[in-house]
Amino acid sequence: METTPQQKDITIEFDCQFRINMGQSDFSSIMKAFLMLLPQLLEDFFQKVLVAFGEYEMACEKKSFVCKCCGNDTQFIWKTRHGKATTVLTWFRYITLKQLQVECKECGSKQYITRMLLGMEPRKRVPEETRHKLALLGALTSYRVAEKFGKMFGWAIDKMTIWKSVQQVGAGMEFVLDENEEPRCEADGTGVGIAGIAKRGKELKVLVQYKKGGGIRVAGIDIGNYNGSWDKLFQKSIGVIKKFKEPFLLMTDGDTAIFESLKEKVTVLIQRCLWHIPYQAQYVLWSDGVKRKSKEWLHVVAELMEICAIRSLVDCPDTIKAMLESKRARLEKVIAYCKEKKYEHCVVYLENARADMFTALENRLEGKTTSRVERLFRTVNMRVNVSKWSTEGALNVTKVRLAYYYNGFDA
Ligand SMILES: [Zn+2]
Structure with a gap:
C-alpha cells in the first residue's frame, strides 16, 4: 500500500563558528570573506540537516528506505554518519558531503542513505532542481x-x-499537442546557423498551437534540412489530433506535399507567411549559385524585404489595397529579373509563393491577425545567433528557451 510520507517537524540546531583573519572592514572585503565561508557553511548546513533526518529515520519503526539486498525496511544500525565523501551540485557550487551509511541487521549489507534523504537518484551528482x-x-x-x-x-x-x-x-523535453487547447496550429520554419554548414544551413521547424485564452504554445519542434520532412513533428501528436471534435486546422507556408501523410487525418488550410520569404529566397539564391552579398543577390533580397515588409500600423483598408497592388507589381519585376538572370530555383520558388504570398495582408483587410510565430523565431534567434552550434546543441537550447517562453517551464 502506498502511503504519503507524513510531514516531519525536525528542529536543526546550527551553531556556526568561523575564524577568519581580515585586514579591512570595507564592504568588498566582507563580501569576499563571506564567499570564502560560503562553501564551508553550505556543506556544514547540508551535513547537519541530513544527519538530523537520518537520526529521525533510524528512530522510526518503519524506514522510508529498504535494504537493497533483502528488502528489510525496519532493522538497521548506523554504520557511519560521516562516511565516504561524495559531491553534489548546489545552486552555487559543488559541495562535498560525508555520506550517511547504515547496515541491515537482517543480512548485514551496507548502504548509503544520503541521496535517498536528498531525494536524488543513486550516484547522481546534479540534483534535478x-x-x-x-x-x-x-x-x-x-x-x-x-x-x-x-x-x-x-x-x-x-x-x-x-x-x-x-x-x-x-x-528530455517532449512537445506535443494539448487536447485541451485549440485544434488550430501554425507550422513554420526558419533558418538557424549551424557550425560547419553554410549560413542558415538548417531549418528550425516549429508547430505552434493556439491556446483557448489567447496566446500560443509550442507543440512540436525539430531542426533538419530545408524542405525536410515535417512528419516527425506531427507523429507524437496524431493521437491528440484524432481526439479533437472539431476539424484540425493547420496554417503553413510550407510545401503542401510534405503534409500529405497528414491529410487523411486532418484538414489542412494553407497560408503562406509573408515575413520569412526573403530568408527562404536566400536559400534558393544559393541553390542558383548567386554569390552572397553580390550586386544581384543584394538586389533580389532587398526587393523581397521591401515587398514582404508589413507596416503593422497600417489599418486603413484603402491603403492596404494600394499597398497590395504595389507589392504585387514589384514582385512581378523581381520574378522577371530572376528570369532574365536565369535564377531558375528562385523563379520557381517565387512563382509558387506568389499565389498565397499576401494572404496575411489580405487577412488584415478582413480584420484577422498575422502570424505570431514571427516573434517566436525572433526569440529563438536572439539566443541561437550568439553562439556556434551543432544541430543537437541548437535544438536543445531552443527547446528549453521555448519551453520557458511558451510552455510554462520555469526553474
Ligand atoms: Zn538486508
Missing part, C-alpha cells in the same frame, strides 16, 4: 555570460556544466 536552473540560465543567455553572472555573485559553476544542463534538460 539545479539542473533545471542551469538549463534555463543557459537558454536565456550565452554560456559565457551565464558563467560571468554566476562568478560576479560568487558561484563556482563553469559554462561546461551549464552547457551540459541545457543539453540534458532539452533532450
Whole structure:
C-alpha cells in the first residue's frame, strides 16, 4: 500500500563558528570573506540537516528506505554518519558531503542513505532542481555570460556544466499537442546557423498551437534540412489530433506535399507567411549559385524585404489595397529579373509563393491577425545567433528557451 510520507517537524540546531583573519572592514572585503565561508557553511548546513533526518529515520519503526539486498525496511544500525565523501551540485557550487551509511541487521549489507534523504537518484551528482536552473540560465543567455553572472555573485559553476544542463534538460523535453487547447496550429520554419554548414544551413521547424485564452504554445519542434520532412513533428501528436471534435486546422507556408501523410487525418488550410520569404529566397539564391552579398543577390533580397515588409500600423483598408497592388507589381519585376538572370530555383520558388504570398495582408483587410510565430523565431534567434552550434546543441537550447517562453517551464 502506498502511503504519503507524513510531514516531519525536525528542529536543526546550527551553531556556526568561523575564524577568519581580515585586514579591512570595507564592504568588498566582507563580501569576499563571506564567499570564502560560503562553501564551508553550505556543506556544514547540508551535513547537519541530513544527519538530523537520518537520526529521525533510524528512530522510526518503519524506514522510508529498504535494504537493497533483502528488502528489510525496519532493522538497521548506523554504520557511519560521516562516511565516504561524495559531491553534489548546489545552486552555487559543488559541495562535498560525508555520506550517511547504515547496515541491515537482517543480512548485514551496507548502504548509503544520503541521496535517498536528498531525494536524488543513486550516484547522481546534479540534483534535478539545479539542473533545471542551469538549463534555463543557459537558454536565456550565452554560456559565457551565464558563467560571468554566476562568478560576479560568487558561484563556482563553469559554462561546461551549464552547457551540459541545457543539453540534458532539452533532450528530455517532449512537445506535443494539448487536447485541451485549440485544434488550430501554425507550422513554420526558419533558418538557424549551424557550425560547419553554410549560413542558415538548417531549418528550425516549429508547430505552434493556439491556446483557448489567447496566446500560443509550442507543440512540436525539430531542426533538419530545408524542405525536410515535417512528419516527425506531427507523429507524437496524431493521437491528440484524432481526439479533437472539431476539424484540425493547420496554417503553413510550407510545401503542401510534405503534409500529405497528414491529410487523411486532418484538414489542412494553407497560408503562406509573408515575413520569412526573403530568408527562404536566400536559400534558393544559393541553390542558383548567386554569390552572397553580390550586386544581384543584394538586389533580389532587398526587393523581397521591401515587398514582404508589413507596416503593422497600417489599418486603413484603402491603403492596404494600394499597398497590395504595389507589392504585387514589384514582385512581378523581381520574378522577371530572376528570369532574365536565369535564377531558375528562385523563379520557381517565387512563382509558387506568389499565389498565397499576401494572404496575411489580405487577412488584415478582413480584420484577422498575422502570424505570431514571427516573434517566436525572433526569440529563438536572439539566443541561437550568439553562439556556434551543432544541430543537437541548437535544438536543445531552443527547446528549453521555448519551453520557458511558451510552455510554462520555469526553474
Ligand atoms: Zn538486508
